Amino acid sequence: MSVNLTLLTVMGALYACGIYLILERSLTRVLLGLMLLANATNLLILATGGYAGLAPFFSKDTDPGAYNDPLPQALILTSIVISFAVTAFMLGIIYRTWVLARQDEIQDDVEDRRVAATPSFDAEDDAVIPVETSEFPLTMLGSDGAAVSDSSAAEAAPAPAAVPAGGGTISAEDAAREEKPGSANLDINTEGGGK
Amino acid sequence: MSIASLAPLAVVLPILGAALTFVLIRRSRAQRAVSIALLSLTLLLECLLLASVWDGGTEAVNIGGWLPPWGIVLVVDQFSSLMLVVSSAVSLAVLVYATGQGMADGDEDAPVSIFHPTYLILVAGVSNAFLSGDLFNLYVGFEILLTASYVLMTLGGTGPRVRAGVTYVVVSVVSSVLFLIAIAMIYGATGTINMADLAIKLAELDPGTKTLLHVMILVAFGIKAAVFPLSFWLPDSYPTAPAPVTAVFAGLLTKVGVYAMVRTETLLFPGDTLNSPLMVAALLTMVVGILGALAQSDIKRLLSFTLVSHIGYMVFGLAMSSVAGLAAAVFYVAHHITIQTSLFLVTGLIERRGGSSSVDRLAGLAKLSPLLALLFFIPAMNLAGIPPFSGFLGKLGLMQAGIQLGTPLAYSLVIGGVVTSLLTLLAVARVWNRAFWRKADDAEHPDPVLLADTKDSATGHRAGKRNVVLLPRTMVGSTLGLVVLGVALTVFAGPLFRVAGQSAEAMLDRSAYIKAVLGEHAPVPGLAVGGSTLSGSTLKGSTLSGSDPGGDGR
Incomplete structure (x- = not known):
């Protein structure tokens, strides 16, 4: 052996x-x-x-050392x-x-490194008003959680004083108000429905 | 037929409970009732076991009637039964806490229903490891509790938990493989894995071989107990688990490693061959751990680092291999299981009440919830070792033993221990100052729940969630129970230190253990080699001084 x-x-x-x-x-x-x-x-x-x-099955004649x-x-x-x-x-x-x-x-503990590097305020969880983030990449969000891309684009372009609407023009302020989804047209007189 | 022959029930009852709760997986109410009832029964049984050996004595139970050294043997003595009682009491409190959390949040469906069976298997593994008188059965006990802990660690399977779970599983499996290799080597060298039998046969080995086996065992348990160079995995993996799971891991799992270290060091490898390296490891564990804790702002991570740091105290007590040192270590293990678990449970409550576990975002909790502040304050001061708490008594015992030993290394450990204690105080005081004492307006980014009207503090609105009970009674009650248990350890520190001293004496003497397992006629080897031989008179002398701090506590 x-x-x-x-x-x-x-x-x-x-x-x-x-x-x-x-x-x-x-x-x-x-x-x-x-x-x-x-x-x-x-x-x-x-x-x-x-x-x-x-194999360790006991039999009388076998030497114990052989098992x-x-x-x-x-x-x-x-x-x-x-x-x-x-x-x-x-x-x-x-x-x-x-x-x-x-x-x-x-996985690298990316989360851990990010948490270590950034302040503990978490834009996604802690903003008082929930910011819609699901459709867009995170780069559209500022560090404070406010959506920056829309407003910065609007500021960059020269704002027109009046925009064409139907036959005539209306002021840019009113046009912006109308373009907002769900906004009521506050100036009742122009619609004429109030009276 | 003595009470000790009921010892296998401490393992069987939780496993039975696991089977029952697994059958009842769709009926959460019945599941809760069964698991709490069976764990209470286990605790009661273990109290009986402790009572039967309270005044000393060692009882061995042969499983299945196989005589040692061939069969598996469970050993009930003061140390193992004390650990059983403390661990089961803590697990019961955590179980009640977890069911309270489950009920409050209404997550009655899967996968949380798997929590109860897994948790009971974890408890069975812990009991098995404490009771085992057989090296391989100890390995099996470890594997039972580790496999259950893998499941608990990754409960829910979210990204961070899976990531932390992978680290945890791989590290644990590697340490288990090391342990298994050590067992195989020991079996190859001696032909037995019964611990009492090994105590006799290892003494006859060549010193070089013996040291090699000793180092392998120490490294395997060092990973499980999170001793410094091997503790890297712990602060990374523990904090991501759910609060009750982290609490029970922090309280129990590392202490099972410490228990196994104490058992093997005293029973299998007596003498001082590796005491100096162990002391250096203890010093580094204490200091590096607490420096890590100071850098954390998240309470869970901070507590994980203090956990690593305070393992150093126990290793210090063990490394002195004197009665006084070992007695203090035994007392410290019991103290630390209770305190560390209650701190993690309180952190869970803080996270519920304050919306975060980061001290940067917490504030004003003392005003919002004075009860929560009290629940944090007592164990935190206890952890830091402020008199008259049990943490102070345990540390005092360790310091006395260190000064008694009187070597330069022991003195440096005493100094390191004092510094660590002060730094722990600094760490928890920072949490206290920021989370509890400052005004809510001073927090950098407070959770809205902190600033909300506090008239109705029972329920609140948390960001992204519907109304939840912030501090459910069951959760607060179980935490309170644990804190009271911690205070009871202080009040009854006198008797406890006496038991710890006796168990330390018995562990260093070894003859009671060997005779209980192998029978009265077993040859008991001489105590140790060389300079560490303890004569009867030094045993008595050091026991007296060892029980002194207990006297202060009364």
């Missing part, structure tokens, strides 16, 4: 690959690395059982079950990362 060199070499290779893989950024590779580490450890436990021997040590195998079974559960959970996490971020990589 001798030490099983093949098993030991495989164990070493598994450890090496496992450690290399958990240093990767891709989550799937990290998972593969963890699986390799767990399996290498199982082989290590097997190796601690000593030389290969007979294999059953305890490491029981330990390996337990550890396989545990690593199975952890692997299943990690797969779930990886899928969730994919669903959330569409990438299979360990």
Whole structure:
């Protein structure tokens, strides 16, 4: 009987690959690395059982030293079950990362850095009047949460004093008032409906 | 048939509860009732266990009738049963808090319904780890609690939680693999994994081999307990979890690591071969941790850093391997589980009431809710170690033990401990000043809920949410219960320090443990090698001084 060199070499290779893989950024590779580490450890436990021997079923005529040590195998079974559960959970996490971020990589804690760099006032959560942000990219928002793009564009263009409307012209002020969605036309007289 | 033979129930009852609550997953009310009832029952049972060994003594239970060293054995002694009672009391309070939060927010449906079964499995794993007298069963206990904690950490599966969860899972799995490798190596070297049997057989090993095994075990537990160079993962992953989950993680999980360190250091690897490196690690843990805490503005992150920092105190007590030091460490573990958990629970309440857990945005809470201020103030002062609280008593015990030891390294640790204590006071005082004492108008960007009319403080309108109960009675009540438990640790510090001293003596003596597991005729190895051999007289002398601070408390 001798030490099983093949098993030991495989164990070493598994450890090496496992450690290399958990240093990767891709989550799937990290998972593969963890699986390799767990399996290498199982082989290590097997190796601690000593030389290969007979299956440990008791028979009177057998020398006790000829049996294999059953305890490491029981330990390996337990550890396989545990690593199975952890692997299943990690797969779930990886899928969730994919669903959330569409990438299979360990995320930088961008949020953390941003929070560290900016004041604790959060424009999206804390503005007294909720700002509509869903349709537009965040660049249209100023740091204080107010929508800047519309007003700055309006200021940049030379404001006309009067705009053509129907047959004649009306003042720019009134035109702006009318263009606003939902605004009532306040000047009742021009409509003539009040009287 | 003694009471101690009921010890397996401390693991079985929570697992049974997990199965029941899993069946009742669609009936949240029945689920709540079952989990609270079973956890209360577990706590009651563990109180009985503690009472049965209160005056000393060690009892071993062979699972399934397999005799040690072959079968799995659970060991009930003063240290393990004290840890069981404190941990279950804390878990019960957190469970009540969590159900209160669930009821108040009305999130009765999935995935929060998975909380109860997972939480009970976590408790079962913690109990198993505390009771285990077998190295591999200890590993299984760790795996049970860690797997449950993975699920709790990523509850809800939001982006930040998944990101923090990945770090947490990978780090925990690596530390578990290290632990498993250490177990395999120990089995290869000695042919046994029963801890009492190992205590005898490891002593016969070559010192070099023994030191190697010792270092592997220490590194594996160092990651789990968050000792300084291995603590990087903790402040990153804990604060993102839901408040009750963070509270129970902070209170229990790292302390299970500390418990395992204490057990293996005293039982398997007695002597002072690695005491100096451990002391240096303890000093760095304390100082680096608290400096990190000072830089934080978020209360949850700040508390995570103080958690790391105060692990250093326990490692300090352990590294002295004297009765006085170990007794103080045992007392400190019990104190810290309670205090750290109640602080995290209060932070959850602060976040509800003030709309944020960042001290920049909180203000005027003392006026808004005096009860909340009181609930924060007591454990915060306790954490910082202000007399007469238990934090002060535990630290005093550690300082006395350090001065008794009298080496330059021990003195530097005593100084480091005092500085850390003062810096902790600074950190929590800053939270107090900003979140509680200043006027609401002085806050940089206060949440509208802080400025709102406070006549009806029971409900409020929070940005983006409908009317919620800001401070539900169950949540406040369970937090109050924990704070009272923390104060009780102060009031009953005398008896507690006596028990801690006795358990420390028993741990360093080892003969009671080995005889309880292996039978009366087991050969008990000599206490230790070289200079650390303790004679009977030094044991007695140091016990007396060890119980002094308890006397002050009464």
